[in-house]
Each structure stands twice: as C-alpha cells, then as structure tokens.
Amino acid sequence: MPSSAAIRLAGVLKRFGDVTALDGLDLVVPRGVCFGLLGPNGAGKSTLMSLLTGATVPDAGTIEVLGLPLPARSRAVRAGLGLVPQLDNLDGEITCRDNLDVFARLYGVPRAERAAAVQAGLELARLTDKADAFVEQLSGGMRRRLLIARGLLHRPELVLLDEPTVGLDPQIRQELWQTIGAVRQTGATVVLTTHYIEEAERLCDTVAVVHHGRLLTSGSPTELIVRHVRSAEVVEVHGDAARRDSVTRDARAVGIASRPAGTSVALFTDGEAHDAHGLPDGLAELIRRGVRRPANLEDVFVSLTGAVL
C-alpha cells in the first residue's frame, strides 16, 4: 500500500448533459505531497474533487484513491479522506464544538480519542474562545478555518481542499495559508484546487494545470516555468490594444514568446539573452523600459491555454 499513489485517475470522463466537465483526465498524485490543481472556473476542478469522494460517478475511466477503487470502495475511501468543500456546509443549528463532535462521531473517531480530537480541531481553527458560539456568529475566515478543522478530525491520509481561500480578503487568505501549512505538517497528502496563482506557488510542491477537463501539464512551479516560459524573468510592456498587437508581432518575429497580461503584453525574455542576437532598436528600447518581474505560473497557464485565470 505505501508504494501506491494517493490518487490515480486514468481516462476519466464526466459529462453533465452537453457539458463535458472532465475529458479523459489522467492524473497521478504521489503520497505525501501538496498537490495543486490550477485552472479557471469551469475547468473541471470541482467535478474532480467530487469524483474523489464518490459523490460523483465517472461516465468512463478508472479512479483509485488511497489504493482503493471508486466508487466501489467509496466508504473506505471516505474514512481515510478529509474533504474541505468550497461551499460552506457547516451545521448552523449547533455550536462550533458540536459541529466538530458530530463529525468526529461520523468519522468513527474512537470515543476515548474524541474529546482530544475536537479540542485539537478547535485549536487548529483558533476557535477555542468561540467553541460554544453558533456558526452564524463566526466571520467568514473563522468559518473557513472551522471547515478545515472539521475535515481533519480523523487524521486523514489525504486532505482535499476545494478553493480554500476563494472569496476571502487577502489578510484572511494569508492566515489560511498558515493553517494549510499546519495541515501539511501532519504528513497528510494535500490536494488543493485554486485559481489563485500565488496560492499554488506558495503552497504546492507539484502543480497540475487543468483546462477544459484535461491535464495540460504538471510539475513543480519552477519546472513548469522553465519548461513553458523558458525565462526566469519576463518583461511587461504597457500600452493600448494596437500597441500590444504590434509589440507581440515584433517579438514573435525575433523568436520571443509572449502572452497577453491585461493592459500589458508579457514578453518571455529577460532582455539580455535576446539582445546578444541584436534586437531591432525599437523593441530593445521597449524591453529596457518595460517592467521586469519574475516569471510565474500565470505566464505558464496563459501561454498554454490562451485563457485567463
């Protein structure tokens, strides 16, 4: 068992009516890593999460989680898995402590360990002061932390976090990153979906880029940048649409890849390597005066898909 992957998907196809959510997805997540699924809304990330708990059944392909086939062994998989859903489904009718207590029972945490598991959950969520408050009295960030703690009560081998920080303000997002860091310390395999570049770069050992229900590429953030951007830095040139088009054309003529970046165009060059070959004067000047920044996963994503995250 330990040698097997945490998650193994082969040729997974899932359609909802006319919409193909997953289009023959192949994916392997090794044990012990923090694995990020990066993709825009509608890429199929949430469908994938729901397949991993057995709540959704694929139309074709095979799914194995913790070495067990799904949906056949769905209950055994759920016993070893903690899901933190995107949708807040905390129990509003009972207190924070009772939310954790009821879920500890449902997860089958032995009676002797239950009180300690609930206490550890409250501490992880930093809600020991609010233990007897009702969920509706909590702020958005507190609710999200409680939701995370709820998924960890049974010390799962695999933790699924679906868009853990979506809709939260930047300060609360940073707090949650610390909480997710604490989850990683437990030694569990962590799979998180996100459409925030920074989140994937900061938290994940391995990132898989998903688009239109297919896996486009996967690797460490650095590997992906080397493979698809081929430059540690990029230069952003600001301008109106006509100017961005002409810069894109001129750059392509001399073999510099680029991608649209809002009101700028990002040129995949640090300037120097290409300058050696002698750039046209105008372009050299634009690159020299453009805004230089480290290449990131958004450059990878947009250059692969043409779509915006």
Next chain:
Amino acid sequence: MTVLTTPDLRADEQDVRFRTDAVGALFVREWRVFKRVWCSLVFGSVVEPIVYLLAFGYGFGALVADVAGLPYLDFMATGAAGIGVLFTGFFPGLIDGYFRRKENHLYGGLLSTPITVAELVTGEALWTGVRAAGTAAVTLTVAALFGVGLAPTVVLAPVIGLVGGFGFACLGAIFAARLKSTHQFTFVIAGFVVPMFAVAGSFVPLETAPAWLRWPAQLNPVTHVVELFRAVAFAQTSVGSWMVSLAVLLGFTALAWWVAVRQLSRAMTA
C-alpha cells in the same frame, strides 16, 4: 497532530456494514438542536391537541352522539393523536430534508464522511419517530385530562407513534429528495398531506363515507395509526382488525424507508 491510526481500508465488510454508531451520531446532532429549541416544539405538541379537543370535541361533539361505538370526544382524541403523528413525522422529513439537501447543503457535508444514505435516512427518521412518539403521548395525556377514559394498554401508544412517525418522516424525505423548489411544497401538501389528514377516520368516521372513499382510506397509513391508537386506548378492537392495521403500518414504514433511501441516493449522486 500526526497521521497515526488509519482504519483497515481493505476490510470489505466496512463498506456494507450498517453503522449504528453513525445513526447514533445523527441522533446526537438532533438532540443538541432539540435542547436549544425544545420550547417551541413542545408548545406545538401540547397546544395542537388542546385546540382540536376544544374545537372538534366540544364544538362538533355537541352535535353528534356516539361514533363507531365510541363517545365522540374519545373518537376524535385518538384521531388527533394520529394527525399529530402525521404532522410531527411528515413535515420535518419534507422541510428539513429539502433544506438540508438543497439550501444549507448539510447532507453534502454529512455524506463526505464514511456514512451511507441508508444510515442518514434512518438516523433522521428515527429521531423524528421519537418526537412523534412524544406527540402521541402528550396528545393522549391531554385527552385524559379532558376526561377521555383510557385503558392501561395505552402505554403502547408511543410505540405506534414511533413506527408511524418514522414512516411519515421517510415519506416526507422522498418528496424532499425530489423537489426542485420550495414552491412545489404546495403540491405535496395539497396532493398528499391534506387527503391523508382528511380521509383517515380521524375526526369524521369512515363508516358513513361513500364506498369509493372508504377504499383509499384503507390504503392511508394514517387510518391505521388512528385505528391502532383506538385499539390500545380503549381495548375494544378485535385482534384481527388491529393486526391488519399493524401489518399495513409496518409495510408502509418499511416501503417508505426503502424508497427514501433510493431517492436520496439518486439525488446525492451525480
């Protein structure tokens, strides 16, 4: 926290075993909610039969003498207990079931843990059944205070309330699993609850109803809950008659549970 205990994931019997501890966990959840809101629930259970007894028992009862061999107050008091079980069972099944599936997504959360839909339906219906048993007990206690003479076998009434309430909760859960919006509650109430309420021999005897109405009334589980309440409350019913009622009630409850599990499984799996 570290990864320590992992359940033996290869034990196949884990997948099919019915987890009574999961049912217990859901029961605990409902108890915690009840402790917070018991006041309004108990108020309903006490006031409803009082209103029925005053309005029907004294109002309508002044116009009629004995019904089906019983003084009218005795007749309708046991009918009110049956209606109490219908309402206490059906409405939580329908309304909580709908909101927990579709609005606050509690079911999605519960089913991400290692429990099955069968355990979920059982846990919730069992709790509702216990509440219905309480309603039966309170209604008949109020009836006794109004002067209805009860036989000692009436102590079995909560058991009837439990079985009936469990079944009606499952019936409500079937609709809850299928409805697409709260507007459809109207169809369920007008199409099922009101006929079950009205044609059950609860406040009006079935003996005087036309033949075409008597037959569907015999299929109505509420009729049999009421019959069983009369059997235990007055100890006058023939053995054959209450055994038929008991069989119909148990059959209904088992069928409602089975259909509820199937419908909710379908609703919760994409």
